Amino acid sequence: MSGESSQFDITSTKVAGIDVDKSTILQLEAQMNRGRLSSVELVRFYERRIAALNPKLHAVITVSKSAAAEAAAADRARRHGDRRPLLGIPVLVKDNIDTTGMPTTAGSLALAGSSPSDAFIVMKLKAAGALILGKTNLSEWANYRSTQSSSGWSGVEGQTNMAYVLDRNPCGSSAGSGVAASADLATVAVGTETDGSVVCPSGQNGLVGIKPTLGLASRSGIVPISSQQDTSGPMARNVTDAAVLLGALTGVDSSDPATAAQRGHVTTDYTKYLKAGALKGVRLGVWRQGNFGSSPETDAIMEQTIKKLKSLGAVIVDPANVQIDAAYAPENTALEYEFKHDIAAYLQKYTAPKYPKTLQGLINFDNAHASQELKYFGQEIFTESQARGPLTDPAYIKARNSARSIAQHSIDDTLAKYKLAAIIAPTNGPAWTTDLINGDHFLVGSSSPAAIAGYPSITVPAGYSFHLPVGMSFIGGKWDEPELISLSYAWEQATHVRQAPQFLPTVPMR
Structure with a gap:
């Protein structure tokens, strides 16, 4: 592969004459059904592209050794009439999602070689015909180790770099998934989010990212931070692909009680909500407070976005501020309790005896391998979490209930007060220069209300500043994915903002 990759043209994203960067999954499936394209050709293209680009991007940790054989099997199934929605589509998943035959490390050397069998959502993806091409790099332990961390750095693969501007940071713990999807290292990618780690790397990498309602996608077999906020979500170059992928992630899992609530609220086909005229007449509220005023570049893009939304027929309520600040402190407290409990539960259930089984065991591992794991930043979040008590602690219960209540009311009350279909806000500012010494430099971030409430949000490309993408988020109420997908699709089809890196x-x- 290395010999081929040196001659591989990274400026071209065409396979069998089809530009995969600009094609949707629906279009790729149609071409494969006609015999103009094959899954084998797609896999070969992505494998060569990873080999050529990953030394610069560090977006992919592992490539499946069985991908070519699985692609050939998908092509045979298609010839026999198989028409599953993701048949033969190469998907990359974040390396905190268990995947049979490939290690799941959460980016840490503490889990090097740990290879549990498929997480529930991976089984669902495969049931829809998807081909798991490999695992993406991430902020180690989903960016829940240090307050001075650099997003996208892991002990296993090093620092993930943006595809748009290589010295800029890709944002959030799903950094590798964001870079991989933006750079055409797979058709789509799956990330996970506790607070911002799907939407921020999607916005910062020019993608559509869906952070779904808590319980739409199972968390079984995913290295956790918090069972009260964690979810996986699609990361894609267009709304259509994100919608297709979202439908494949749904399913009630007996091992994850939160998924029981999805009955009657989800579908396996979100493409029916792709409505190009959906913005006409809808009321959208602009969340300005705390999101405008710190990044002139972001402000300018958002003001142009608001004008465009009005021209497309949306009724803009400006401002429609979301009162979320009071939730931050209890959220932080609750997450520390939950991480200590939930990481131990994962380690004990899904890893072999030789691996650490508690948070203290992970702390001990890092201390013993400080030259590799602690050379840029520490593990103060680990130690603060380790000092917390059990989930029966009244202080924990109060913190979680308070954070959730504040966040849910912040969205529900704003939507009701102004009779809104959704709230809009900038997802991110232009990416900062990666700084392994001082850590991340966030100026803008609107993920917390939906993340803490367990409600959905979708980010779509809104504009560019100095070649750096800026995203806009649509934030809605519980199980509002259909509405948000319609709004996102209407925006995308009217503007076509996204540019390839x-x-x-x-x-x-x-």
């Missing part, structure tokens, strides 16, 4: 070494100064 150019792999610039740094931001041009002139």
Whole structure:
């Protein structure tokens, strides 16, 4: 592969004459049904592209050794009439999601080689015909180890770099999934989010990202932070692909009680909500407070976005601020309790005896391998979480209930007060320069209300500043995925904002 990759043209995203960067899953499936394209050709293209680009991007940790054989099997199934929605589509999943035949490390050397069998959502993806091409890099332990961490850094694969501008940061713990999808290292990718780690790397990498309602996708077999906020979600170059992938992730899992609530609220086919005229007449509220005023570039893009939404027929309520600040402190407290409990539960259930079984065991591992794991930043979140008590502690119960109540009311009350279909806000500002010493430099972030409430949000490309993508989020109430998908699709079809990355070494100064 290395010999081929040196001659591989990274400027081309065409396979069998079809531009896969600009094609949706529905279009790729149609071409494969006609015999113009094959899953084998797709896999070969992505494998060569990973080999050529990953040394710069560090977006992929593992490539499946069985991908070519699985692609050939998908092509045979298609010839026999199989028409599953993701048949033969190569998907990359974040390396905190258990996948048969490939290690699941959460980016940490503490789990090097740990290979549990498929997580529930991976089984659902495969049932829909998807081909798991490999595992993406991430912020180690989903960015829940240090307050000075650099998003996208892991002990296993190092620092993930943006495809748009290589010295800029890809944001959030699903950094590798964001970069991989943006750079066409797979058709789509799956990320996970506790608070911002699907939407921020999607926005910062020019993608559509869906953070679904808590319980739409099972968490069984996923390295956790918090069972009260964690969810997986699609990360894709267009709304259509995100909708197709979202439908495949649904399913009631007896091992994850939260999924029982999805009955009557989800579908396996969200493409029926792709409505190009959905913005006409809808009321959208602009969440300005705390999201405008810190990044002039982001402000300018959002003001243009608001004007465009009005021209497309949306009724804009401005401002329609979301009162979320009071939830931050109890959220932080609750997450520390939950991580200590939930990470131990995962380690004990899904890893072999030789691996650490508690948070203290992980702390001990890092201390013993400090030159590899602690060379850039520490593990103060680990130690703070370790000091917390059990989930029966009244202080924990109060913190979680308070955070959830504040967040849910912040969305529900705003939607009701202004009779809104959704709330809009910038997802992110232009990406900061990666800084392994001082950590991340966030200026804008609107993920918390939906994350803490367990409600859905979708980010879509809104504009660019100095070649760096800025996203806009649609935030809704519980199980509002259909409405948000319709709004996102209408915006995408009217604007076509997204541009393919150019792999610039740094931001041009002139």
